[in-house]
Amino acid sequence: MIVLLCGKGLFKKNDTENAECYSLFILMLFKPWETIQDLLENYDSWAKACQAFLDSSYLSPRLKSIIYNIKLLYKCSEETALDRELRKNALKDPILAKAHRIDRSDPGYNTYNELDLSDNDELPINNTLSNNILEFNPEAIIRSGLKTIKMVDSAMSNTNFANNNLESETIHSSNAYDSANNTPMNTNINLQHNYKNTPLNITVTKNTNPLEQFASGLNEEQKKAYFLFCEHRQKNNQITKNSLLQLLLYFTGAGGTGKSRVIQAICSYFEYTLQSDKLIVLAPTGIAAVNICGNTIHSACGFGFNEGGNNYSNFSNEYKCQLQECWSKIEYAILDELSIVGQNLLAQFHTFIKKIKFNNDSTPFARINILFARDFIQSPPVLDKALYTPDKITCFTSAEYSSSKSKKRKYNINLLLINSRTVTNTTGRSLWLNVKHAVQLNILMRQIDNPFYTNILENMYHSNLTETQIAAL
Numbered sequence: 001m002i003v004l005l006c007g008k009g010l011f012k013k014n015d016t017e018n019a020e021c022y023s024l025f026i027l028m029l030f031k032p033w034e035t036i037q038d039l040l041e042n043y044d045s046w047a048k049a050c051q052a053f054l055d056s057s058y059l060s061p062r063l064k065s066i067i068y069n070i071k072l073l074y075k076c077s078e079e080t081a082l083d084r085e086l087r088k089n090a091l092k093d094p095i096l097a098k099a100h101r102i103d104r105s106d107p108g109y110n111t112y113n114e115l116d117l118s119d120n121d122e123l124p125i126n127n128t129l130s131n132n133i134l135e136f137n138p139e140a141i142i143r144s145g146l147k148t149i150k151m152v153d154s155a156m157s158n159t160n161f162a163n164n165n166l167e168s169e170t171i172h173s174s175n176a177y178d179s180a181n182n183t184p185m186n187t188n189i190n191l192q193h194n195y196k197n198t199p200l201n202i203t204v205t206k207n208t209n210p211l212e213q214f215a216s217g218l219n220e221e222q223k224k225a226y227f228l229f230c231e232h233r234q235k236n237n238q239i240t241k242n243s244l245l246q247l248l249l250y251f252t253g254a255g256g257t258g259k260s261r262v263i264q265a266i267c268s269y270f271e272y273t274l275q276s277d278k279l280i281v282l283a284p285t286g287i288a289a290v291n292i293c294g295n296t297i298h299s300a301c302g303f304g305f306n307e308g309g310n311n312y313s314n315f316s317n318e319y320k321c322q323l324q325e326c327w328s329k330i331e332y333a334i335l336d337e338l339s340i341v342g343q344n345l346l347a348q349f350h351t352f353i354k355k356i357k358f359n360n361d362s363t364p365f366a367r368i369n370i371l372f373a374r375d376f377i378q379s380p381p382v383l384d385k386a387l388y389t390p391d392k393i394t395c396f397t398s399a400e401y402s403s404s405k406s407k408k409r410k411y412n413i414n415l416l417l418i419n420s421r422t423v424t425n426t427t428g429r430s431l432w433l434n435v436k437h438a439v440q441l442n443i444l445m446r447q448i449d450n451p452f453y454t455n456i457l458e459n460m461y462h463s464n465l466t467e468t469q470i471a472a473l
């Protein structure tokens with residue numbers, strides 16, 4: 001007998017309303033049976049029969065883990081939904097986002113219970129950044145049982161505190177200045193309040209330079225790439241905007257050197273300074289995009305999603321408007337897994353950005369600043385030419401080629417058929433040659449505590465394994 005499942009999807013273990021269906025489903029799939037009686041035995045419910053089956057000693061560990069993984073499948077999709085919500089909230093309220101993070105990492109811990117807040121209650125602190133006013137509601141803070149509140153805020157340079165009904169307050173502030181740049185580094189403001197005879201301390205730490213904050217978890221090599229990119233953004237934000245050169249940065253290093261960690265730090269910096277809408281994070285494949293919480297190049301540029309294929313000019317007007325809205329604010333991009341991006345795709349990406357940004361000058365990628373990550377020793381592009389490959393036209397026209405008789409014989413001039421693909425590849429290659437900055441990571445962070453294994457990986461990377469290492473593997 002073959003069991004055919006139909007309906008919306010699998011049942012959940014903890015769904016009490018469907019406990020009987022879940023149990024029958026597990027029994028049918030995992031217990032050997034010929035008749036219904038084999039499944040139910042002498043139990044009066046499917047739930048009891050299923051429990052007995054799960055507890056029985058003849059259920060193999062492999063089957064047990066498969067049954068458990070069905071639960072994990074749900075957990076993953078729930079976690080994904082939660083994560084989306086977390087990211088949305090993080091943009092508006094860093095404190096709430098932090099609380100959610102603790103909530104999720106510690107099973108059974110409920111932040112809302114601790115803060116004694118229901119959905120309709122106000123949050124203890126509404127750190128509204130608009131108009132440079134930090135608002136808070138002391139009544140709600142006291143009700144939550146918190147006596148000392150520390151906040152870190154970087155986005156404001158001048159803070160006014162609006163408060164309601166405080167009986168008395170004292171404000172102490174201390175500023176630290178970076179004398180080299182004549183800019184404030186940190187400002188600590190301590191507010192001591194008496195609200196209905198309850199003392200309340202609020203410390204607001206303002207890092208006016210949040211760059212440092214997200215660099216703290218990076219090693220020196222990683223910091224170089226991080227600062228190059230984020231400092232460029234910081235300067236770009238200021239008056240120097242027009243004179244700032246476009247940044248095209250190649251960020252490379254073997255697997256495990258911490259490229260994704262730097263990308264994460266950059267994203268956190270943009271998120272924290274409320275500039276996420278200026279940054280787009282892209283990768284050529286779905287899995288790579290998910291790993292860095294980004295999009296695929298194809299989905300962000302609408303390639304292959306439309307009747308027009310990859311050609312922007314053929315997209316419908318409605319679709320063009322949608323894409324223009326997404327791209328209108330973008331000034332920075334991260335392009336990960338670059339080894340898989342070929343000359344043709346890079347050229348198409350460039351053409352797309354120029355069109356979507358209505359840019360007619362000759363600047364690559366319509367002046368968008370880009371960090372290209374990945375090293376070329378990893379997977380090559382599929383049906384496309386790697387960016388490091390010299391293009392056909394240059395090969396044929398180079399002085400080196402003209403002076404080399406053997407090459408002349410090898411590449412008969414008649415073979416240089418110039419079709420549209422040749423031209424696109426040449427464009428892609430010359431776009432790549434515009435990249436003038438590079439940062440290379442050399443320290444393997446993934447196996448930092450295991451020098452023996454690190455050594456094996458390093459040698460494997462350079463195809464240079466020793467006999468001992470081969471034997472160990």
Ligand SMILES: Nc1ncnc2c1ncn2[C@@H]1O[C@H](COP(=O)(O)OP(=O)(O)OP(=O)(O)O)[C@@H](O)[C@H]1O
Nearest residue numbers: 217218219254255256257258259260261262445446
């Ligand atoms: N500065 C650091 N301090 C501590 N751990 C780090 C640091 N940088 C990276 N790591 C750890 O090293 C591991 C590899 O980092 P990451 O995934 O960022 O590397 P990667 O270069 O992107 O690797 P791959 O190319 O394989 O994706 C991760 O477990 C990460 O947490």
